[in-house]
Amino acid sequence: MKFCDECGSMMQTEDDAWVCTQCGHEMARDSGSEAGMVTTQAQEESEIIESSGGSSGLPTTSANCPNCDNDEAYWYMQQIRAADESETRFFVCTECEHKWREDDH
Structure with a gap:
């Protein structure tokens, strides 16, 4: 996640730039800084924990x-x-x- 240097709002990616959702400020995406980013859309099925519902976890x-x-x-x-x-x-x-x-x- 990246925040705007101008207004502090959350920025979105558009092509090769970060664009502020509020003020429109743009900055270039630095490919080196994204090495530590985590994308939840790319989770593998083995990482998803499903609950069976009910009260099975209670004593x-x-x-x-x-x-x-x-x-x-x-x-x-x-x-x-x-x-x-x-x-x-x-x-x-x-x-x-x-x-x-x-x-x-």
């Missing part, structure tokens, strides 16, 4: 699902109230993916 615990009576659920904690109050525990059933929460009070 599991014994919890009774109120929807299907399954006895195992994924769990995570999230701060949803003021910072001086405790976090809320969320559960996701491993069978039906029903989601429920457990508060301290």
Whole structure:
């Protein structure tokens, strides 16, 4: 990525020049400075990580699902109230993916 020396905006490449997207300032592309550039469009398929979706990366615990009576659920904690109050525990059933929460009070 290159930024304009005149206004600080991001520049784009056009042929053999860098052109500012805001003020139109142009400068020659120096082929030596692009040796360290990374182009995301050229990623190989082996570099792409796909997520299978669902809750498979979460830890599991014994919890009774109120929807299907399954006895195992994924769990995570999230701060949803003021910072001086405790976090809320969320559960996701491993069978039906029903989601429920457990508060301290």
